Amino acid sequence: YYHFSVSWILLIVFIYLFRQHQRTQFKERHKMLTEINKNEEHYIKARLEELPSWVFFPDVERAEWVNRIIKQAWPYANKYIDKAIFRDVMVPMIRGTHPALADFSFEKLDLGEIPPRIGGVKVYTDNIRDQIMMDIEVFYAGDAHIKSKVKGIVCGVKDIQFVGDLRVN
The missing domain is CATH 1.20.5 (Single alpha-helices involved in coiled-coils or other helix-helix interfaces)
Structure with missing residues (x-):
């Protein structure tokens, strides 16, 4: 030793x-x-290419205040989205598309802890009278976990990521 x-x-x-x-x-x-x-x-x-659009375009506004609201409301939004959108709207819609999907159901719907982010917002007010149109840049790389069941077969989606522009009229 x-x-x-x-x-x-x-x-x-x-x-x-x-x-x-x-x-x-x-x-x-x-x-x-x-x-x-x-x-x-x-x-x-x-x-x-990784920078948000408000860096390049002066007419695109930052929406950090919206991100703070989304972050604070996200834990409660999970329950609302589960009931009001997925179970009450999407399940009947999916079941009605094809007879094989008649017993479709969501077993688990958890949108996770990470909320989506708004990169920039561009508002169009000059195009159409009496109408406001917005382009919202949305980023989501969350820890969602969704499980569904069709005829005894369980399938799921985990860790969803997307980037895109959402147009609101």
Whole structure:
């Protein structure tokens, strides 16, 4: 045993792993900076696509206040959407589309903890008189879990993600 403590070995292993992690991060950072230096324009254009529309267009407004409202109301919206939309509207509609879907039902409907986000809002008031039209940029990458059942077969959807524009007239 040479009068060594196990803690010395653990300390050496910890230092080794920490240094390896630092080296890996340094190499990744160095590789990224090298890529930026080689083709700066391509790198910047690739990052510009990830920005919300209100950055590029002055007529698109940020809607951060709407996001705060959605975030606060999201836990209660789950119950409403389950009953009012899915069970009362969608289930009868799906059952009426085809005789094979006559016993369709939702077994579990959980929209998760992560609410959708509004990126930007553009309002059109000049196009049509007595009407307001809005384009709402919606992002959702939530932890929803939906299970349905048809003729004893259970199927489900988990971790839904979508990005799109919602037009409200």
